[in-house]
Amino acid sequence: MDKFTVLTGVAAALPMVNIDTDMIMPKQFLKTIKRTGLGTAAFFDMRYDESEAERPEFILNQAPYRQSKILLAGRNFGCGSSREHAPWGLLDFGFRCMIAPSFADIFYNNCFKNGILCVTLPEEQVEALTAQADGSDFTVDLDKLEITAPDGSVTTFELDPTRRHNMLNGLDDIALTLEHLDKIKTFEAKQQAEQPWLYT
Amino acid sequence: MAQPRTLYDKLWDSHAVHQDAGGGTLIYIDLHLTHEVTTPQAYEGLRLANRRMHRTDKTIAVPDHNVPSTPDRMEKIEDPESRLQLETLKTNSEDFGVEYIPMDDIRQGIVHIIGPEQGLTQPGKTIVCGDSHTATHGAFGALAFGIGTSDVEHTLATQTLSMQKSKNMLVRVDGKLPVGTTSKDLILAIIGRIGTAGGTGHVIEYQGEAFTSLSMEGRMTVCNMTIEGGARAGLIAPDEKTFEYLKGKPRSPKSNAWEAAVAFWKTLKTDDDAKFDKEVIIKAEDIIPHVTWGTSPEDVLPITASVPNPNGMTDPNKKSGTERSLKYMGLEADTPLDGIPVDKVFIGSCTNGRIEDLRAAASVIKGHKVADTVQMLVVPGSGLVKYQAEEEGLDEIFLAAGAEWREPSCSMCLGMNPDILQPGERCASTSNRNFEGRQGRGGRTHLLSPEMAAAAAVTGHLTDVRKVVSQ
Numbered sequence: 241m242d243k244f245t246v247l248t249g250v251a252a253a254l255p256m257v258n259i260d261t262d263m264i265m266p267k268q269f270l271k272t273i274k275r276t277g278l279g280t281a282a283f284f285d286m287r288y289d290e291s292e293a294e295r296p297e298f299i300l301n302q303a304p305y306r307q308s309k310i311l312l313a314g315r316n317f318g319c320g321s322s323r324e325h326a327p328w329g330l331l332d333f334g335f336r337c338m339i340a341p342s343f344a345d346i347f348y349n350n351c352f353k354n355g356i357l358c359v360t361l362p363e364e365q366v367e368a369l370t371a372q373a374d375g376s377d378f379t380v381d382l383d384k385l386e387i388t389a390p391d392g393s394v395t396t397f398e399l400d401p402t403r404r405h406n407m408l409n410g411l412d413d414i415a416l417t418l419e420h421l422d423k424i425k426t427f428e429a430k431q432q433a434e435q436p437w438l439y440t
Numbered sequence: 441m442a443q444p445r446t447l448y449d450k451l452w453d454s455h456a457v458h459q460d461a462g463g464g465t466l467i468y469i470d471l472h473l474t475h476e477v478t479t480p481q482a483y484e485g486l487r488l489a490n491r492r493m494h495r496t497d498k499t500i501a502v503p504d505h506n507v508p509s510t511p512d513r514m515e516k517i518e519d520p521e522s523r524l525q526l527e528t529l530k531t532n533s534e535d536f537g538v539e540y541i542p543m544d545d546i547r548q549g550i551v552h553i554i555g556p557e558q559g560l561t562q563p564g565k566t567i568v569c570g571d572s573h574t575a576t577h578g579a580f581g582a583l584a585f586g587i588g589t590s591d592v593e594h595t596l597a598t599q600t601l602s603m604q605k606s607k608n609m610l611v612r613v614d615g616k617l618p619v620g621t622t623s624k625d626l627i628l629a630i631i632g633r634i635g636t637a638g639g640t641g642h643v644i645e646y647q648g649e650a651f652t653s654l655s656m657e658g659r660m661t662v663c664n665m666t667i668e669g670g671a672r673a674g675l676i677a678p679d680e681k682t683f684e685y686l687k688g689k690p691r692s693p694k695s696n697a698w699e700a701a702v703a704f705w706k707t708l709k710t711d712d713d714a715k716f717d718k719e720v721i722i723k724a725e726d727i728i729p730h731v732t733w734g735t736s737p738e739d740v741l742p743i744t745a746s747v748p749n750p751n752g753m754t755d756p757n758k759k760s761g762t763e764r765s766l767k768y769m770g771l772e773a774d775t776p777l778d779g780i781p782v783d784k785v786f787i788g789s790c791t792n793g794r795i796e797d798l799r800a801a802a803s804v805i806k807g808h809k810v811a812d813t814v815q816m817l818v819v820p821g822s823g824l825v826k827y828q829a830e831e832e833g834l835d836e837i838f839l840a841a842g843a844e845w846r847e848p849s850c851s852m853c854l855g856m857n858p859d860i861l862q863p864g865e866r867c868a869s870t871s872n873r874n875f876e877g878r879q880g881r882g883g884r885t886h887l888l889s890p891e892m893a894a895a896a897a898v899t900g901h902l903t904d905v906r907k908v909v910s911q
Contacts, residue, residue: 258738275481417598423466
């Protein structure tokens with residue numbers, strides 16, 4: 241996973257509630273056996289018409305939002321399916337940070353596994369940032385837990401310390417867990433003694 | 441005195457391997473269900489990092505999402521991408537040594553149907569799968585939740601997951617459901633009440649007579665759609681019905697182990713004085729058959745209601761959301777739900793593709809004909825469900841009514857196989873999501889119970905099943 245320290249870039253606003261992962265990445269793109277190449281498919285039905293031509297009114301089809309790195313959305317962002325193809329598509333498009341009043345649990349976790357920072361802020365703060373999303377740059381500083389808007393105003397946010405540490409250092413979750421392999425084996429031995437039917 | 445604990449607390453504590461300084465816990469995983477869609481990149485990750493699986497005996501693989509529901513599926517699968525994904529699951533399972541149930545095996549079916557059917561799903565287990573409807577298995581008092589592909593890879597490599605503990609939420613429904621109201625109506629009513637983010641950050645435990653009086657199939661329908669209420673996992677404490685269901689299943693504990701397992705399973709319940717962070721209490725007697733009208737599972741109403749009117753809604757998010765939903769769904773505000781014509785009826789999915797669901801739909805449709813304007817698909821959740829239904833003659837009831845009797849698959853729930861809606865088509869569906877484009881681009885989904893779906897097939901429109909049955 242790539243490190244995440246300071247991100248500067250354009251923020252696009254999709255001020256809708258309950259944007260689900262079917263909307264972010266429709267089913268026909270789940271048949272891939274690769275993680276890459278899904279950027280063109282992100283928000284497919286909103287982004288393209290029936291003949292697969294771009295809809296000019298959709299924000300991600302407009303300059304400078306084509307180069308967006310930050311997405312501002314409504315509450316319960318990423319609800320529905322566990323498909324990691326949704327964050328893969330967002331990442332491939334160029335997004336590294338999502339900001340919303342709330343996220344669905346599985347999507348939230350999937351984003352962090354792919355180096356996408358999800359920032360949860362109160363609804364009025366998301367709206368205030370959305371009001372400034374005019375194509376100018378925002379800066380998200382994970383070390384300081386701060387978002388600097390184009391007008392220079394600073395919004396602070398909270399994040400679980402483990403996630404922050406792992407992202408700042410670009411750590412590999414599996415390698416971290418395998419450091420505890422002895423404990424996993426000890427757990428298995430104890431569980432097998434107590435609940436032998438789990439090991440048949 | 442030890443602190444009183446919820447069932448979730450107990451399942452969490454008994455699977456904690458290690459706690460890190462940042463508050464994360466390494467949780468041991470007892471069962472890993474895998475299918476073709478969310479695993480290829482996980483195995484690729486293992487290969488790239490030159491890693492092996494920690495162990496292979498707690499993982500099982502079965503193809504379901506891409507599998508065609510037509511009888512010719514063993515001869516050919518038209519879509520090359522679907523074919524490659526299915527072949528990749530087989531190859532990866534063989535290469536890494538994971539038990540694989542092939543497409544031509546009678547046990548093949550939707551991953552969440554076969555876990556319980558084989559007795560792999562058991563009380564007290566932690567169960568994961570790269571699929572959000574893993575919540576289904578909570579019906580057995582197992583801590584079961586959906587994960588993304590990175591966590592599939594993590595589970596393959598370590599048999600654990602690094603997690604933050606969720607909060608405890610109680611949904612208690614007192615009393616018995618009225619005649620004509622099903623487990624599907626119950627969970628739809630709950631989602632309508634709490635909203636699709638109502639359970640976010642929580643594990644829901646369902647308590648009350650409305651749940652204990654349900655069959656295991658009904659409990660699975662409830663827990664399955666817990667994710668639609670935003671909670672990753674739903675739980676129902678195991679009881680005699682749970683033990684009865686599991687007894688004699690192929691992978692259930694045998695002989696002496698069975699007695700020991702049941703004795704342990706009986707301890708799996710919330711302590712009397714345990715505290716929940718959030719509680720919702722509902723009366724069962726007030727719940728009648730429900731149907732969704734919009735593009736989120738929380739857009740749900742009793743069948744006797746009308747399509748909501750956005751005019752007069754004060755919350756701007758709700759108003760704009762409703763307007764968008766109605767436009768997508770092609771519905772006018774204030775239209776009675778009873779009477780909205782449908783083009784397709786789908787009975788199946790991990791929500792309602794079990795034998796009891798097929799029996800329920802057949803009991804409504806028996807002696808009737810599917811309306812001329814409607815195509816009806818009945819897709820059993822597994823080969824064993826299909827076999828059982830045919831033993832009982834349910835297939836003949838459906839075929840005599842003019843419905844199509846298909847092979848086990850996820851099918852039209854999400855349309856990864858050829859079963860999809862065309863733009864503008866309206867479907868009465870026993871599945872779990874009515875999102876825009878879920879069943880096919882431009883397709884319009886109304887979620888309901890198998891009984892309500894059968895009633896819609898007969899009349900050609902959404903209707904109150906209680907009227908059809910009383911005729």
